[in-house]
Amino acid sequence: MGSRAVRVRGIRKDFGNVIALDGVDIDVDAGSVHGLVGPNGAGKTTLLGMLLGLSFPDSGELEILGRTVGRDLAVPDGVAGFVDGPGLYPALTARKNLRSLATLRGYAASSVEDALGQVGLLEVADDPVGGFSLGMRQRLGLAAALLGDPRLLVLDEPANGLDPAGKRQVHRVIGSLAEAGVAVIISSHRMDDLAALCSDVTLLSAGRVVFSGPLGKLAAESGDLDYRLVSSDGARAREVAARTSGISIVSGPGMTGGALASDAALVVRGSVPAMDELISRIVGTGLAVRELSPVTPPLEAAFLALTGNTADAADAADAADAADADIIDATGERMR
Amino acid sequence: MSTVTLVHPSRSDAPATVRPASLRRTFRFELVKLVAQWRIRLMLLVCLIVPGAFVAAVGQQSSLPADTVFGRQMALTGWAGPLVILAFVGTWALPLLTSLVSGDVFAVEDRLGTWRHLVVAVRSTRRIFAAKALSSLIVVLAMVACLAISATVGGLLGIGSHPLVGLDGHTLGVGDAAGRVTIAWLCVAVATLAYAAIGLLGSVTLGRSPIGLLLPALVALLLQVLALLPLPAAVRMALPSNAFVAWRGLFTSPAQMGPIWAGLAVSVAWAVVATALAHHHFVRRDFTDLTNDGSARRIIVGGLVPLAGLTVVTAVVLGGATPADGSGVTRAKLQDSLSTTFSHLYVLQTDELQRPTVTEVTMRTRSSCDKGGPNDQDSGPGNDWRCIVSWHTPGTAFVGQATFQLDVTADGRYVADGDGPKEVNGSFQVHTVDGDTPNPLWQFDGLVDLLTK
Numbered sequence: 001m002g003s004r005a006v007r008v009r010g011i012r013k014d015f016g017n018v019i020a021l022d023g024v025d026i027d028v029d030a031g032s033v034h035g036l037v038g039p040n041g042a043g044k045t046t047l048l049g050m051l052l053g054l055s056f057p058d059s060g061e062l063e064i065l066g067r068t069v070g071r072d073l074a075v076p077d078g079v080a081g082f083v084d085g086p087g088l089y090p091a092l093t094a095r096k097n098l099r100s101l102a103t104l105r106g107y108a109a110s111s112v113e114d115a116l117g118q119v120g121l122l123e124v125a126d127d128p129v130g131g132f133s134l135g136m137r138q139r140l141g142l143a144a145a146l147l148g149d150p151r152l153l154v155l156d157e158p159a160n161g162l163d164p165a166g167k168r169q170v171h172r173v174i175g176s177l178a179e180a181g182v183a184v185i186i187s188s189h190r191m192d193d194l195a196a197l198c199s200d201v202t203l204l205s206a207g208r209v210v211f212s213g214p215l216g217k218l219a220a221e222s223g224d225l226d227y228r229l230v231s232s233d234g235a236r237a238r239e240v241a242a243r244t245s246g247i248s249i250v251s252g253p254g255m256t257g258g259a260l261a262s263d264a265a266l267v268v269r270g271s272v273p274a275m276d277e278l279i280s281r282i283v284g285t286g287l288a289v290r291e292l293s294p295v296t297p298p299l300e301a302a303f304l305a306l307t308g309n310t311a312d313a314a315d316a317a318d319a320a321d322a323a324d325a326d327i328i329d330a331t332g333e334r335m336r
Numbered sequence: 337m338s339t340v341t342l343v344h345p346s347r348s349d350a351p352a353t354v355r356p357a358s359l360r361r362t363f364r365f366e367l368v369k370l371v372a373q374w375r376i377r378l379m380l381l382v383c384l385i386v387p388g389a390f391v392a393a394v395g396q397q398s399s400l401p402a403d404t405v406f407g408r409q410m411a412l413t414g415w416a417g418p419l420v421i422l423a424f425v426g427t428w429a430l431p432l433l434t435s436l437v438s439g440d441v442f443a444v445e446d447r448l449g450t451w452r453h454l455v456v457a458v459r460s461t462r463r464i465f466a467a468k469a470l471s472s473l474i475v476v477l478a479m480v481a482c483l484a485i486s487a488t489v490g491g492l493l494g495i496g497s498h499p500l501v502g503l504d505g506h507t508l509g510v511g512d513a514a515g516r517v518t519i520a521w522l523c524v525a526v527a528t529l530a531y532a533a534i535g536l537l538g539s540v541t542l543g544r545s546p547i548g549l550l551l552p553a554l555v556a557l558l559l560q561v562l563a564l565l566p567l568p569a570a571v572r573m574a575l576p577s578n579a580f581v582a583w584r585g586l587f588t589s590p591a592q593m594g595p596i597w598a599g600l601a602v603s604v605a606w607a608v609v610a611t612a613l614a615h616h617h618f619v620r621r622d623f624t625d626l627t628n629d630g631s632a633r634r635i636i637v638g639g640l641v642p643l644a645g646l647t648v649v650t651a652v653v654l655g656g657a658t659p660a661d662g663s664g665v666t667r668a669k670l671q672d673s674l675s676t677t678f679s680h681l682y683v684l685q686t687d688e689l690q691r692p693t694v695t696e697v698t699m700r701t702r703s704s705c706d707k708g709g710p711n712d713q714d715s716g717p718g719n720d721w722r723c724i725v726s727w728h729t730p731g732t733a734f735v736g737q738a739t740f741q742l743d744v745t746a747d748g749r750y751v752a753d754g755d756g757p758k759e760v761n762g763s764f765q766v767h768t769v770d771g772d773t774p775n776p777l778w779q780f781d782g783l784v785d786l787l788t789k
Contacts, residue, residue, distance in 0.1 A: 015622075054452055075456075087453020104362060105361075
């Protein structure tokens with residue numbers, strides 16, 4: 001971690017009667033990947049827009065790369081990224097899109113080839129962007145953001161529409177950027193992406209920060225989690241779980257309504273120490289534990305617990321799953 | 337899959353600088369995007385090919401577009417073709433072309449969802465506006481240039497460079513005709529600025545709405561409807577559509593410069609005001625809310641009402657600064673114009689028939705016009721003007737007389753249709769030693785200056 005890339009203090013933004021941001025404080029260090037999560041309408045896009053110079057706060061302080069941002073919609077050099085998907089011109093090829101942008105900003109022409117190479121689009125660089133799939137557009141948008149050797153990268157749903165290979169590549173690029181000292185701010189509904197990439201996370205709800213800090217600390221905020229436990233004898237494991245303090249059985253062999261449970265599997269709820277105790281006891285009785293996994297990932301559980309907005313979270317997860325399904329269907333293929 | 341290698345050689349903890357993209361680079365960026373659109377390329381190609389082909393083809397036919405000014409001369413001189421095209425495009429084609437360029441230059445970013453990308457890249461909404469306005473203007477002017485060059489080349493290659501008969505019947509030499517044709521196109525290019533600015537205004541205030549795209553064409557249509565009405569001359573001159581017909585005054589001697597200057601001034605005023613309004617709306621736009629890209633209220637209150645106000649002010653100023661009153665078409669002005677035009681054309685006819693030389697001075701031509709009979713007022717446009725032209729034949733006491741039916745339009749143009757005698761204006765052809773040629777007095781165009789007393 002190095003110097004501070006973004007310092008936000010008490011910023012507020014209203015759109016008529018709607019309060020988009022209400023006293024938000026955030027710090028993002030250089031070389032960190034900072035996740036921004038929250039239900040729909042939480043103010044994420046407004047905050048990202050401010051970081052990219054698309055709007056300015058009504059009050060509060062916003063400091064980007066050491067420079068206080070005023071009300072003239074101009075952010076400092078070294079800030080790059082996109083909100084609501086990358087902006088690309090379909091009539092131009094991928095290379096021309098980047099070359100035009102490089103010329104506009106006065107970047108070296110060689111940076112275009114470098115950026116295309118980093119996101120794995122060199123082979124289709126001379127194809128019109130109008131024929132690109134969503135995932136290819138996302139990667140090209142990331143390449144556009146890389147052109148100017150950014151110090152702060154602001155990315156809204158960067159993995160949206162990416163196939164597994166593309167997602168891994170984007171993750172590698174972001175990780176490398178952070179290692180090189182770039183501050184990266186990512187907004188996403190994909191908790192698995194955030195968990196894989198981010199060192200810190202800020203959780204927004206109704207324009208306010210409900211959590212901001214290291215990812216590990218957020219996971220601890222989630223309290224009891226549901227775990228799916230697969231053992232060599234489900235019935236006996238259930239008996240052990242019933243006798244373990246701090247553990248409640250959500251579903252299991254002989255119980256109704258548990259889609260995740262089976263003869264060998266049961267779903268239990270408890271804290272991490274209680275789960276440690278349960279596993280010790282099960283193993284102590286001579287049973288084999290074949291699988292133990294949280295039904296809801298810790299970050300998502302924390303999200304649900306802190307925002308209290310389960311419907312939005314479920315929608316977000318569904319939407320993300322649907323996006324993944326689309327991509328898997330069309331793995332690597334461009335939509336013509 | 338390529339290997340990820342990132343090199344960031346010079347990271348600094350010093351405060352970053354704010355460096356918006358330069359206007360020159362932003363302009364170039366916008367021009368590249370604009371010209372990359374297949375629609376723009378197609379339009380440029382059409383502008384470069386169609387007028388020339390049309391002029392060359394029509395010039396070879398016996399049936400000419402006589403209802404368009406200079407249309408009767410398309411088979412006689414290549415300089416008539418670009419003027420026929422100019423008359424046509426000023427009415428319909430230029431508003432449509434400006435619609436598709438200026439009317440779309442801002443809306444296209446809404447359609448593609450690229451506003452945020454552009455604002456982040458340029459970091460100055462004022463420079464974005466200036467670059468978009470300039471790039472669309474350059475493309476519109478390129479289209480006007482293509483139209484002019486194509487029509488001129490088509491005319492000169494298809495028919496040849498011959499003298500052109502002006503709207504007062506005097507003959508313009510090739511050099512004079514070329515110069516006036518060029519100036520006429522330049523006048524219309526300036527007039528096009530007004531429509532281009534209306535396009536910018538529509539594109540900014542209405543966003544993705546089709547009305548925004550078509551605003552210049554819709555305004556042009558409205559102005560065409562207004563032009564058909566017998567409006568007071570000052571009001572007519574205060575409309576930006578006037579500049580698209582005022583160039584005809586270049587083809588009289590002396591040139592009717594009043595309507596031309598008025599047209600150019602009004603066009604520039606509309607261009608400045610509409611551009612300023614578009615800029616005002618654009619720099620206040622909230623780019624975090626991309627769904628709010630336009631509204632009917634914004635275009636009406638923030639666009640059309642100020643432009644209507646500008647028209648009223650201009651009409652009042654023109655009404656006070658010029659001696660014109662009413663429609664500007666009076667009996668006296670019509671008689672003067674007809675006498676002058678007839679004299680020039682009679683001299684031309686005499687030369688063609690190799691009769692004894694006459695001059696406009698010795699002819700002492702007079703006209704007497706009446707509109708609609710004794711019970712109607714002799715003023716204003718209409719197709720019920722009837723005029724008798726009298727002239728003296730040198731060396732004799734004979735006073736010749738010829739009758740014409742005049743169809744006078746509200747913009748001051750008239751078509752005189754010969755009603756006899758046959759040997760003067762009753763036949764559409766005359767017999768010369770070189771064969772039959774069109775009779776210059778059978779049907780001809782003339783022009784009344786609406787702004788003179």
